[in-house]
Amino acid sequence: MSRNISFLAKKLRLHKGLNISPVSGVVHDVGSKTRSRDVPSRTMSNMSKTPSISPTSYADGLFGSLVSDQQLTQQSNPNQTVTKKPDWNRAVSDAEKIVGYPTSYLSLRCLLSDEISNIAVHVRKLVGTSHPLLKTAKRLIYNGRNNMQTRGLIVLLLSKAAGHMNPEELEVADEQDKPAGVSHSQRSLAEITEMIHTAHLIHKGVVNLTPSDFPDGNTLQDMTFGNKIAILSGDYLLSNACTGLAALKNSKVVELISTSISDFMEAEFIGVQDTQSNAIPTKNMTMEEWAARNYLAAGSLMAKSCQATLVLAGHSEDMQQKGFEFGKQIAYSWQAHADLQPFLDLYRCPPGTQFDLCSAPVLLHCQQHPELLDYIQSCGDSIDNLDFKYLHQTIMQGPGVKQGLELCMQHARKALDVLADFERSDAREALENIIHAIMECD
Amino acid sequence: MANAAAGRVRSLFEGLLLVRKCAIARTNTTPSVRWSQYRTIHESKEHLPKLPPGGTRRCDTARRALSTSSPARSVQQPGAETRDEPDTGKTTDDDIKQMFTDIVQELSTTDNQLLKDIASYYFDGQGKAVRPVITCLTARAINSHTHPHRRFLLPSQRRVAMITEMIHTASLVHDDVIDASDTRRGKASVNKHWGQKRAIMAGDYILSVASTMLARIRNDDVTLVLSQVLADLVQGEFMQLGSKENENERFAHYLRKTFKKTASLIAYSCKAVAILGGADDEIQEVAFQYGRNVGMAFQLMDDLLDFVSSSNLMGKPAAADLRLGLATAPVLFACEKFPDLNPMIMRRFTEPGDVEKAYRWVMDSEGPRQTRMLAETHCAEAIRHIGQLKPSPEQRSLIRLTDTVLNRMK
Numbered sequence: 001m002s003r004n005i006s007f008l009a010k011k012l013r014l015h016k017g018l019n020i021s022p023v024s025g026v027v028h029d030v031g032s033k034t035r036s037r038d039v040p041s042r043t044m045s046n047m048s049k050t051p052s053i054s055p056t057s058y059a060d061g062l063f064g065s066l067v068s069d070q071q072l073t074q075q076s077n078p079n080q081t082v083t084k085k086p087d088w089n090r091a092v093s094d095a096e097k098i099v100g101y102p103t104s105y106l107s108l109r110c111l112l113s114d115e116i117s118n119i120a121v122h123v124r125k126l127v128g129t130s131h132p133l134l135k136t137a138k139r140l141i142y143n144g145r146n147n148m149q150t151r152g153l154i155v156l157l158l159s160k161a162a163g164h165m166n167p168e169e170l171e172v173a174d175e176q177d178k179p180a181g182v183s184h185s186q187r188s189l190a191e192i193t194e195m196i197h198t199a200h201l202i203h204k205g206v207v208n209l210t211p212s213d214f215p216d217g218n219t220l221q222d223m224t225f226g227n228k229i230a231i232l233s234g235d236y237l238l239s240n241a242c243t244g245l246a247a248l249k250n251s252k253v254v255e256l257i258s259t260s261i262s263d264f265m266e267a268e269f270i271g272v273q274d275t276q277s278n279a280i281p282t283k284n285m286t287m288e289e290w291a292a293r294n295y296l297a298a299g300s301l302m303a304k305s306c307q308a309t310l311v312l313a314g315h316s317e318d319m320q321q322k323g324f325e326f327g328k329q330i331a332y333s334w335q336a337h338a339d340l341q342p343f344l345d346l347y348r349c350p351p352g353t354q355f356d357l358c359s360a361p362v363l364l365h366c367q368q369h370p371e372l373l374d375y376i377q378s379c380g381d382s383i384d385n386l387d388f389k390y391l392h393q394t395i396m397q398g399p400g401v402k403q404g405l406e407l408c409m410q411h412a413r414k415a416l417d418v419l420a421d422f423e424r425s426d427a428r429e430a431l432e433n434i435i436h437a438i439m440e441c442d
Numbered sequence: 443m444a445n446a447a448a449g450r451v452r453s454l455f456e457g458l459l460l461v462r463k464c465a466i467a468r469t470n471t472t473p474s475v476r477w478s479q480y481r482t483i484h485e486s487k488e489h490l491p492k493l494p495p496g497g498t499r500r501c502d503t504a505r506r507a508l509s510t511s512s513p514a515r516s517v518q519q520p521g522a523e524t525r526d527e528p529d530t531g532k533t534t535d536d537d538i539k540q541m542f543t544d545i546v547q548e549l550s551t552t553d554n555q556l557l558k559d560i561a562s563y564y565f566d567g568q569g570k571a572v573r574p575v576i577t578c579l580t581a582r583a584i585n586s587h588t589h590p591h592r593r594f595l596l597p598s599q600r601r602v603a604m605i606t607e608m609i610h611t612a613s614l615v616h617d618d619v620i621d622a623s624d625t626r627r628g629k630a631s632v633n634k635h636w637g638q639k640r641a642i643m644a645g646d647y648i649l650s651v652a653s654t655m656l657a658r659i660r661n662d663d664v665t666l667v668l669s670q671v672l673a674d675l676v677q678g679e680f681m682q683l684g685s686k687e688n689e690n691e692r693f694a695h696y697l698r699k700t701f702k703k704t705a706s707l708i709a710y711s712c713k714a715v716a717i718l719g720g721a722d723d724e725i726q727e728v729a730f731q732y733g734r735n736v737g738m739a740f741q742l743m744d745d746l747l748d749f750v751s752s753s754n755l756m757g758k759p760a761a762a763d764l765r766l767g768l769a770t771a772p773v774l775f776a777c778e779k780f781p782d783l784n785p786m787i788m789r790r791f792t793e794p795g796d797v798e799k800a801y802r803w804v805m806d807s808e809g810p811r812q813t814r815m816l817a818e819t820h821c822a823e824a825i826r827h828i829g830q831l832k833p834s835p836e837q838r839s840l841i842r843l844t845d846t847v848l849n850r851m852k
Contacts (some may be wrong), residue, residue, distance in 0.1 A: 019762050069478050122683070123548075142443075203642050203643070203646060206619075206638050206642050207639070208637040208638050208639050209622075209637075209638055209639065210637070212686045224622060224660055227619065227620075227638055228620050228683075231616055231619060232620070232676065232680060232683070233618055233675045234642075235616060235675075235679070236676045236680070237671075238646065238649070238672075239673045239675070239676045240673065241673035242653060242669040242673075243669045243670060243672070245665075245669070245675050246662070246665045246666045246668075246669040246670075247660045247666065249666075250662075251657045251658070251659075251660045251661075251662065251665065252657075254656070254657035254665060254828075255654055255657035255658060258650050258651075258653035258657055259650070261646065261649075261650035261652055261653070262552070262647055262650040262651055264551050264646075264650075264652065265557070265643045265644070265646050265647035266554055266557060266647070268639075268640075269556050269557040269640070270554065271642065292507065293808065373509055382783045394688040422585075
């Protein structure tokens with residue numbers, strides 16, 4: 001598999017001095033970290049600013065040894081203390097040992113079939129354009145350090161922590177699948193979860209081709225082509241996820257996961273949006289709405305896959321509900337964490353980068369200082385008309401960031417509470433470590 | 443005899459939904475006149491601007507198939523009510539009428555009005571609804587085969603028909619964005635109206651609702667079978683992106699792609715309703731093969747109509763395939779007479795004047811006729827397979843359906 005990965009990585013090597021390292025450490029899907037819709041020029045400049053990270057640190061991550069503190073100091077945010085990042089990496093790499101294999105590239109494994117190496121060829125044609133797909137592809141393969149959303153890993157850990165109601169099912173499986181106490185179908189489910197999330201990210205990268213946004217003919221052509229590839233790759237992942245689900249031979253699981261896909265889609269249609277479908281907050285937007293919107297966009301998939309993996313293990317309704325609750329809380333805290341990144345990680349998101357206007361800090365700030373809301377709503381057709389540096393500054397000075405941090409902690413604590421109901425085990429501990437790492441990594 | 447046959451054919455046709463959608467059935471000529479018309483045109487070897495309506499060579503086979511039923515019916519007067527046959531048409535018709543309302547209802551479980559509007563945009567009853575009709579008829583035919591003397595449609599089979607239509611529509615929505623089409627079914631496409639992003643999300647939404655419905659049927663085999671369709675649809679699109687250098691491979695590639703894009707959905711949904719109807723493997727295969735052959739014929743005729751029909755009737759622009767750079771059956775057949783088409787195919791008709799030249803050459807060649815013959819072969823195969831079922835009104839409708847497929851004008 002590593003040979004295939006390097007093949008794919010080579011195919012996607014980007015210009016502008018970026019190197020994609022052939023092996024990656026921790027799992028990521030960086031897309032929702034900042035839900036930024038960069039304008040073309042900014043995307044290009046961002047790409048050139050992102051540093052290349054040495055292959056050795058990835059190799060270390062992959063095989064579970066500690067990442068050296070020195071490398072971390074160079075790359076982590078100067079505002080944060082050094083110890084926080086190793087906690088996260090350590091937690092994840094320990095966890096990966098527990099479930100039996102590195103969970104990186106779970107979503108991309110299916111992309112490595114021959115037919116689909118066609119995609120890599122097509123994506124390469126997009127190099128030099130500003131289509132969001134390129135950024136998504138880069139992030140999927142190229143390790144983003146701050147990404148904490150390891151869905152597949154969490155699902156696997158939860159499966160292990162909860163145990164299996166029918167241990168003889170595990171016995172039947174192949175010798176190779178036996179380690180880690182997680183059945184083959186549960187592994188498959190973890191992979192499917194990652195696939196669906198990736199597909200959604202890719203589809204979100206489709207660009208609205210309004211002529212006013214792209215007056216230049218060549219750019220329009222690039223964008224059209226990029227859209228085509230984005231749609232097809234997303235569809236391919238989704239269809240693979242569906243066939244994978246069907247192969248599980250459990251209709252309740254299929255139903256759960258399909259409804260979570262519907263939820264994703266609903267989330268995209270909520271509220272007011274500009275011409276590129278960026279969300280714009282409305283008056284009186286409360287945190288309940290934030291919660292509702294993010295339940296649909298992020299919580300639903302996580303919660304339902306946690307529930308589904310317990311269904312596969314034959315657990316009771318009660319346990320399934322706990323799994324659901326756990327997944328939901330962890331998704332909320334991830335989302336709050338992601339919302340805070342533009343304000344905490346000034347290295348990756350220098351002031352001026354676009355961020356999600358319906359994210360927690362913005363909403364919390366606007367609740368107490370409505371004049372900012374007026375400014376945001378004055379942007380008219382497109383959020384490009386706003387001065388994000390000014391917005392960034394104002395919010396940093398206000399209560400938004402602090403309250404956002406509290407929100408993240410609150411949900412993380414709730415997740416820990418639910419976890420306490422599970423039996424003590426190394427998997428449970430690994431989950432607790434991961435949650436602690438989220439809480440401290442702010 | 444000819445009059446009686448004509449009368450019966452007419453009354454049966456009136457029962458089928460396809461009559462409403464198919465302009466041909468409104469003609470009033472008798473089969474013998476239609477047959478001679480066809481023969482003249484066919485033998486003069488002119489290219490086919492407008493396909494002759496109604497009776498074709500299929501008439502013979504259809505009549506032969508009809509004769510397997512009780513002979514008493516063959517002297518039916520036009521318009522007379524019998525116990526069975528008009529009923530079939532009515533019930534399938536009712537199934538379909540109700541279907542679109544039900545689909546819209548399933549899609550409206552969300553609170554979001556915009557999403558509801560976009561998702562329901564194509565379910566207004568304007569589409570041909572070929573796939574649900576085939577699915578329902580096959581379901582009833584299989585049911586009559588496995589449960590003789592009873593005629594019914596299971597709710598789960600009906601739901602499979604709905605799922606089929608939803609999957610088809612979702613793929614249409616995505617295809618329109620991929621192909622950058624502005625019109626579909628006579629009105630602005632979803633991406634034109636609401637933008638590409640929302641179109642994609644709406645397509646995914648329809649698909650996910652279809653998936654949920656599929657799961658609720660609680661039959662693992664059916665779920666497996668229909669999710670295979672999704673994989674095939676996407677693979678078909680990918681195959682369309684690439685092109686084969688070798689001319690010999692090209693046609694095989696085209697046929698495989700046609701199966702994946704069109705025939706797969708019909709074939710697998712027929713198989714799914716067969717499974718639900720309690721059919722054994724052999725009968726499931728019959729259903730699958732019928733669906734596959736009809737699907738192939740349907741797409742071949744679609745590709746042919748792209749060349750010979752006018753854009754008004756189709757609801758979408760004509761010669762669209764050429765403009766998209768796609769080399770379909772008529773073009774591939776025409777390569778024999780005009781080898782200069784080959785480099786044009788390789789460069790996907792991108793040079794100025796390519797589309798027009800190719801169009802003229804294709805119309806000048808044997809391409810359209812050969813395409814039609816291939817479609818007829820598939821229809822014959824389909825009839826051969828479905829003939830293995832016990833006779834029933836639906837089985838006869840399915841046979842007649844191949845006629846309609848061959849004689850579509852839109």
